[in-house]
Amino acid sequence: MNKTYFKQLEETLYHEQLPNGLNVYILPKKGFSKTFVTFTTNYGAIDREFIPLGKDEPVIVPDGIAHFLEHKMFEKEDGDVFSKFSENGASANAFTSSTRTAYLFSSTDKVLDNTKVLLDFVQQPYFTKETVDKEKGIIGQEITMYDDLPDWRLYFGAIENMYKEHPVKIDIAGTVESIEVITAEHLYECYHTFYHPSNMVLFVVGAVEPEEMMAFIKADQAAKKFEEPKKIKRFYPEEQHAVAVPSKTLQMDVQKPKVIFGIKSNNTHLSGLDMLNYEISMQVAIELVFGRTSAFYQNVYEQGLIDESYSADFSMEQEYGFSMIGSDSANPEKLVEAIQEAIVLNGSDWTYTDADIKRITRKKIGFFLRALNSIEYIANQFTRYSFNDMNLFDVVPTLEKLTMEQVKEAFESIKNVETHTSFTIIPFEKKNDE
């Protein structure tokens, strides 16, 4: 077992890769009552085209299948997994994103028993026609619920504007139509391809004794049989640099218009330290130009173009990335213009100083230290970083080394107007005035 001590943070991380390929990480936290365990596969909504395990030809599976599979993992021949967790006083959950599917529980008692339940239910699939068909009603209601959430429609609308081909534009849960055709055979095919231990990370954090936990996990995994790990072949379409749609408007039953200005990033074939450096430089650049201390923010706030819902950030994965600046706004067109002007202005006249960079850096270090109080944050973020060959605990050292040049270069990468788009939701009453 490898042991790494992070002196500044006073944290110790234990790690071991097991013979079946599974990466196990354990981070004990002093003073905590609960233990939080996440079991995550590097598989999400964007993985729709791949060569299934043991086959030679690529297949395209129905949209929403990774999420559907996540739902169906909880039902077994002998009943519902939630019930087992409840008996042990553990609250269990799962989520699917564009790139990951995570199964998790937290409990203050019977942690080894609960870890066993988690490992077993994720590693023993059980799908039948009846159970698959039954789930369609439940997920149908989940999709309908998201359809009524304006902020979700806004977020996905902006992504759809940006991407022409890439499956990041697919809604994670799919559509009522796309899930209709999903079968138990589809689920087994995806399961066997993506749920091999070598494609997964187990992260344990909180009240835990590392040696005991590691031995427990190793014994459990050694007793189970898995095929030899193989490299998974996934296919993503070539994506153009420019956005697919420069602007689009949707009408919904809302009180006030909402808008997101999206900037598509093309610097996305990165991993490891390069990715970490780019991600952090972009986040600092966005914070400098569009954050709450910026001249831009002060200006649009005073003009009444934004409200408390305002946000500006940058996020990326290995295949895609984007900045989003958005708010509920009485005048979304004017807000979009102000954002465009700020990009032009800062592009020609970069007035920030090292002191500004230092201030933002301090803010981000403070955010990171606060986040380390949350064991959920640690587990989820650590896993995300590790799937991208980055280390969560490199964030502070990388921030401390950040230079003005890096930030300026990151900002340069968002100037191209072909990569800009806006997505707006307007109330129904406005229909006739437009």
Add this chain to the structure above:
Amino acid sequence: MFQQFDLAHGVKLYVRPTEQFKTINISFKWKQSLAVKDASIRSVLANILQYSNEVYPSNSEFRKRLDDLYGAVLYVDTTKKGDKHIFSLNAETVNDAYLSNEKIVDEVFSLLHTVIFKPQLVNGKFVESIVKREKEQVIERIQSMYDDKTRYAQQRLLENIRPNHPASISANGTVAAVQAITNEELVDMHHKLLHENELAIYIVGDVDVQEMKEKMQNHFNFADRVDRVTKDEAVEHMVTANNSLHEIQDMKQGKLHIAYNTPITFYSEEFPIMQITNGILGGFSHSKLFMNVREKESMAYYVSSSFSSLYGLVFVLAGIDANLQEKAVKLIDEQVKAMQAGEVSDLEISQTKSMLKNQLKEALDSARAQIEIYDQYKELNEAFTVEDWVEKWTNVTKDQIQQMALKMEKEFVYFLSGKEGEGNE
């Protein structure tokens, strides 16, 4: 859980030293009775104090100062609890121990002092342009509830069953009341915070208790106050004539919200039994509602119940197909009736006890939750501990649960749906 000190008459300091967190959390809570007009004034005042002050007259200067202090979090907001309105000033700062040679904590205390005691006043009034804009912000916050259909449906249910009652009064007040606020009212309300409202201050982190007490005394000079807020009491309400309402909006899902009246509140002897009763009905993913309405019938993605203990109300919420209201109500009724008939298994009881215990213990892993739980439970017992509370659940019996279920009286069914559900009455 917390050590307590009197800083002045009506001003109490509660400190919890723990090595658990890398930050220090501080929370000031000013309490007074909940009423629409004052709630509106206090919400706008919260925004004004958060925007700027005498030392940092521009918001961007103020925020830059917070960034410099390692992104110290500082926010002012308003909430409600039972029939009380709470104006809070919250801060979270990195503990000096994690920074080399820096003294951040003292700076944050001094900033908190500035926010409370040094507002930006011109001739004894707040800056008119800031007042105008922050009134607008609060109005927009109130209106934004309309876009969140679950929150909106719940609010409509409350307005129907408990009009002009603390259960339905929003902590932000109303649009009309915010519009009517004058500058003088805001100044008066600020004066009340400094001199009249009962104040509780919480500190959680890796701190020395005596040092915190001294810092509080050095940085702040709180006036004695006499206006002791009395303990929460159940507020009387009128019985509504109608028992259902179906409203239509342009939306896809149907939002079903059902209210049950109970004579049990947070202050009742039977409160712990009601927590278990609600847990079995719909608090968890092993509960009757989840197992039967979601898993067996595939009718909903979410279906759950919650016990609003300060108002003595149980709510059942479900997102369903707009055409299936009748079927859903029937299924939900069946779950409640089963519990009233004593159809509760030993497994359901033990699962629910384990889950409640886990939920309460887990909450202690967040500094904010420690403050909120203690702020509530200290009303029952200042020596509150999680272990003592867990003990209260241990011996609850099936018979007691049945008795609790029998005290749940279905009061109102509210349904919000798209036009597809129109024929569904």
